[in-house]
Amino acid sequence: MEKLKILLAEDHRILREGLRRLIDDAPNMQVVGEADDGVTAWQKTKELEPDVVLMDLSMPRLNGAEATLKIRELCPQVKVIALTGHRATAYLKQALRAGASGYVLKQAAFDELIDAIQTVAKGGSYIDRASQALIVHSPIDNVAFKGESQGKPLSEREVEVMSLVANGYTNKEIANKLAISVKTVESHKTNSMQKLDLKSRAEVVDYARFRGWI
Amino acid sequence: MRENSTLYSKLVNSLDGIVWEADGETFQFTFVSPQAEKILGYPIKQWLEPNFWRDHTHPDDTDWCAAFCLDSTQRRRDHEFEYRMIAADGSIVWLHDIVSVKTEPDGRPCLRGIMLNITKRKRAEEELRKQSELLQKIFDNIPVMVCFRDADGNVQLVNREWERTFGWTLDDIESHNGDILTEIYPDAVNHRQARDWISAASGEWKDFRSKARDGSIVYTTWAITHLSNGTSVSIGQNVTERKRNDDERQRLLQRLITAHEDERRHLSRELHDNIGQYLSALLLGLESLARIPELPTSAVNQLSYLKETTKQFELDVHGFALELRPTVLDELGLEPALSTLAREWGRRHDQRIKVAFNSTGFENPNERLPFDFEVAIYRVVQEALTNASRHSNAQIVSVILERNATRVRVIIEDDGDGFDAEQFMSGPVDTHRLGLMGMQERVQLAGGEFKIDSGAGTTIVVTIPLS
Numbered sequence: 001m002e003k004l005k006i007l008l009a010e011d012h013r014i015l016r017e018g019l020r021r022l023i024d025d026a027p028n029m030q031v032v033g034e035a036d037d038g039v040t041a042w043q044k045t046k047e048l049e050p051d052v053v054l055m056d057l058s059m060p061r062l063n064g065a066e067a068t069l070k071i072r073e074l075c076p077q078v079k080v081i082a083l084t085g086h087r088a089t090a091y092l093k094q095a096l097r098a099g100a101s102g103y104v105l106k107q108a109a110f111d112e113l114i115d116a117i118q119t120v121a122k123g124g125s126y127i128d129r130a131s132q133a134l135i136v137h138s139p140i141d142n143v144a145f146k147g148e149s150q151g152k153p154l155s156e157r158e159v160e161v162m163s164l165v166a167n168g169y170t171n172k173e174i175a176n177k178l179a180i181s182v183k184t185v186e187s188h189k190t191n192s193m194q195k196l197d198l199k200s201r202a203e204v205v206d207y208a209r210f211r212g213w214i
Numbered sequence: 215m216r217e218n219s220t221l222y223s224k225l226v227n228s229l230d231g232i233v234w235e236a237d238g239e240t241f242q243f244t245f246v247s248p249q250a251e252k253i254l255g256y257p258i259k260q261w262l263e264p265n266f267w268r269d270h271t272h273p274d275d276t277d278w279c280a281a282f283c284l285d286s287t288q289r290r291r292d293h294e295f296e297y298r299m300i301a302a303d304g305s306i307v308w309l310h311d312i313v314s315v316k317t318e319p320d321g322r323p324c325l326r327g328i329m330l331n332i333t334k335r336k337r338a339e340e341e342l343r344k345q346s347e348l349l350q351k352i353f354d355n356i357p358v359m360v361c362f363r364d365a366d367g368n369v370q371l372v373n374r375e376w377e378r379t380f381g382w383t384l385d386d387i388e389s390h391n392g393d394i395l396t397e398i399y400p401d402a403v404n405h406r407q408a409r410d411w412i413s414a415a416s417g418e419w420k421d422f423r424s425k426a427r428d429g430s431i432v433y434t435t436w437a438i439t440h441l442s443n444g445t446s447v448s449i450g451q452n453v454t455e456r457k458r459n460d461d462e463r464q465r466l467l468q469r470l471i472t473a474h475e476d477e478r479r480h481l482s483r484e485l486h487d488n489i490g491q492y493l494s495a496l497l498l499g500l501e502s503l504a505r506i507p508e509l510p511t512s513a514v515n516q517l518s519y520l521k522e523t524t525k526q527f528e529l530d531v532h533g534f535a536l537e538l539r540p541t542v543l544d545e546l547g548l549e550p551a552l553s554t555l556a557r558e559w560g561r562r563h564d565q566r567i568k569v570a571f572n573s574t575g576f577e578n579p580n581e582r583l584p585f586d587f588e589v590a591i592y593r594v595v596q597e598a599l600t601n602a603s604r605h606s607n608a609q610i611v612s613v614i615l616e617r618n619a620t621r622v623r624v625i626i627e628d629d630g631d632g633f634d635a636e637q638f639m640s641g642p643v644d645t646h647r648l649g650l651m652g653m654q655e656r657v658q659l660a661g662g663e664f665k666i667d668s669g670a671g672t673t674i675v676v677t678i679p680l681s
Contacts, residue, residue: 012491018498025502058487058545085490087532087558088542090550094579106494107528110501134557168616168625170667170675186670201627201673202570202612209574 004029004121007050009041009067010083011059015106019054019113026114038062042070045078051121054113055100057084057091065098072099079120081113089134092127102126152195161188165201166208231330238287238315238323241267241280253331255302272298272306283313287323290315296332308336358451359434365444367412369394379434379452381427398424412448415440421453433457468659475539475589482539485531493528497521533562540592548588549576549615552595552624556613559599567603568610575617583622587678590656591615591624594664597649598626598674605646606630606672623677632668639666 006023008031010016020031033048035041039061045053053071057064068080081102082095095103101120104113108128116126127135154162157178164174171189175182198204208214227248235245246261260266271279275297286293294312301307313327353360359376363369369387377383380398387394399405404423411420415438426432436450504517535541536558543551556571582588595613602608608630616623638647650666653674657664662678 012487012495014495015491015498018495018502022498022502025505058541063545085486085494085532086542088540088546088550088554089557090542090546090553090579093550094546097579106491107497107525110498168614168623168675170665170673171669172667182669190670200570200610200612200629201625202572202614205572205612205614 004052004117005032005048005050006030006117007033007035007041007044007048007053009035009038009044009053009059009064010056011036012056022110023114023117029114029117036060038064038067041067042074045071045075049075050078052117053078053080054117055080055082057082057086057095065094068095068098068100081116081120081126087130087134089131092131092134103131104128105130154192154195158188158192158195161185162192162204163208163213165189166205166213229328229330231328233328234326236267236325236327238325240264241283241325243267253301253329254299254307270299272300274298283325286313287315287325290317290323296336306333307331308333358449361448361450363412363446363448367409367446370445376450379426379432379450380424386427397427400425411436412438412446414438415446421457464659467655471656471659478539479544482535482541485535485538486541489531490528490535493524493531497524497528500524533558536562543588543592546579547576547582548591549573550579551588551592552613552615555592555595555599559603559611563599563603567599567608569599569613570610571613571615573615573617575622576615583617583680587622587660587662590660590662591622591676591678593656594653594674594676595624595626597653601646601649602626602628602630602672606632608671617680619680621677621679623675625673625675627671627673629671632671635666635668635672638668 006029008016008019008023010019013036016034016036020034023029023031032050033044035044037060041053041055041059041064042062053068055064055068059067062070064082064084068082071078071080079101080099081104082091082098082100083104083106084091084095085106087105092103102116102125104116104126105128108130112128116128119126160178161174164177169177171182171185174185178185193199193204196207198207205214229247229249230253232250232253233245233247234243234250236243242264243261243266246258248258250256250261251258254270256266256270268276268280279295279297282293282295292314294310296308296310298306298308308331310330310332311327312330313325316324316326318324353373356373357375359379360371360373361369361376362371369384372384372387382390382394382397390397395405395408399408399422401423407420408422408424411422417437417439419435419437421433421435424432424434431454432452433454433456434450435453436448438446438448440446500517500521504514504521509517536554540551540554542554552573553571556569559569560567599611599613602611606628608628611626611628614625614627616625639650641647653676654664657676657678660678662676665673665675665677667673667675
């Protein structure tokens with residue numbers, strides 16, 4: 001069986017050499033080329049036609065995401081695995097948008113990288129375990145939508161206060177606007193949030209958006 | 215007839231004035247009412263002596279009064295005039311004399327009149343004159359610009375300081391074709407603001423960028439109030455010097471912040487791109503060592519310990535870099551950076567706090583905000599989360615980031631103890647307050663507005679307009 005051809009695009013020399021040694025040691029795969037910036041990465045991809053490109057996202061000249069975009073346009077049969085040291089879902093989104101089939105944190109175990117290479121070479125997609133956890137626990141998902149779970153509808157005044165809260169007014173401003181005391185605003189706010197089982201202003205904003213108050 | 219005369223004498227006696235009758239040629243009194251004695255202090259008998267009037271008028275008034283009376287009498291004309299007499303005690307008494315001229319059957323003129331004591335009025339007038347002279351002196355010499363406008367907003371009067379500041383004199387304004395405001399505020403926006411400010415006449419101060427006659431730029435600040443008759447008075451000061459100092463201070467502050475941020479970015483990159491990469495390489499090396507077949511158990515254990523230590527080391531380095539200056543902020547922008555900060559906060563800084571993050575208007579990752587705004591907002595959120603962790607006992611902190619065509623806004627609200635924000639900001643300077651002041655400074659430098667409201671929890675609202 002022919003070995004999988006791997007192109008290694010990583011600007012940090014020591015890391016690149018370490019990866020190369022480990023990949024060459026693994027069965028069924030071999031590093032056929034190296035690149036230390038984004039431009040070289042896609043030029044070598046065209047020239048060497050590897051099966052999989054390991055692409056560092058932060059590289060000089062052309063960053064990894066843009067190099068990935070170019071490769072997916074010019075050589076659609078080549079799969080790209082994005083490599084990054086940043087624990088931020090934004091990088092994951094950026095890589096997937098650019099057309100990467102896999103995404104692996106540099107801190108992940110090497111076995112995961114081998115898994116990733118084999119999976120994407122077969123046409124699958126791969127996200128390392130730590131990054132999967134990031135998506136599941138991303139703050140946007142934490143603010144899961146809740147609603148009138150307690151079955152007690154809001155009073156008219158409470159709706160008024162909640163929608164002003166959602167539109168960015170402070171308690172003091174709401175008090176001035178409705179000509180009531182700050183204490184009253186606070187108690188309307190607390191009661192409404194209790195009724196709707198909302199724990200924070202962020203959840204109030206989500207709820208208000210759902211109700212069309214914003 | 216008798217009743218009438220009683221009524222008449224009552225009336226005459228109640229006046230603060232003297233009813234009199236005199237010969238039209240000699241001006242000798244033939245009758246004076248009893249009030250005369252009270253007002254000037256001379257006995258009635260003395261009044262009826264020849265030349266009494268002439269001898270007791272004020273020396274400065276004697277000649278013109280005599281001439282005026284003589285002339286009017288010769289023409290048989292009723293007349294009235296104001297003059298001074300010297301009272302018995304030497305004091306000056308002002309009189310308003312109303313005189314009617316009658317011709318006797320023998321053709322001689324006869325004078326009848328009433329002298330009203332107007333001393334009080336004259337004193338009040340004198341007082342008023344002194345006051346207005348004082349006001350005039352102040353008006354002329356005070357280093358504050360004063361400008362009166364009529365109800366239509368046309369300039370009626372300006373003082374010397376106004377003339378000095380702008381280089382236009384009141385005469386120039388009067389002979390100027392069109393509106394002087396157009397000269398002072400050539401910029402259309404400034405001009406409209408100035409007009410609005412004049413017609414609003416709120417009494418509050420507002421700074422304006424204005425132009426002097428010689429073309430130089432003058433920064434002025436104005437407060438305008440309406441007077442009761444619909445006219446208005448504008449009080450202004452030349453604040454060019456202050457404005458220059460403020461600008462200079464702002465520039466320095468901006469440079470300081472930029473230098474600070476550059477340094478942090480440099481360190482962060484160094485940690486992340488250099489040390490971080492070495493650590494990743496080190497981990498890979500350890501992995502490949504662990505793959506060597508038939509290693510003794512002690513070596514396997516030692517390798518796994520080294521791997522764990524390196525991983526922890528790498529996490530710490532990553533954390534330091536994130537705190538100094540997150541790469542994601544530079545590379546991907548504010549929204550991903552705040553999202554990461556919100557997620558990492560609970561894990562890295564404070565297990566008791568959960569940060570709920572929520573954003574709108576950032577759907578297109580290529581539409582980045584101006585970089586200064588991104589950094590300013592990021593630092594404000596970082597500081598606000600630090601405060602919530604240290605001072606508030608909060609459990610949940612919301613970070614809400616919203617952007618539309620005209621502005622970007624971030625709200626940070628915690629459910630903690632809260633404090634009296636107004637009192638706090640004027641209280642003693644400690645690190646907490648310095649932090650808030652720093653946030654405020656940064657937001658203002660970016661041209662934004664910083665609001666804090668604290669009671670049940672603390673809410674910080676930062677709004678930066680996007681032009």
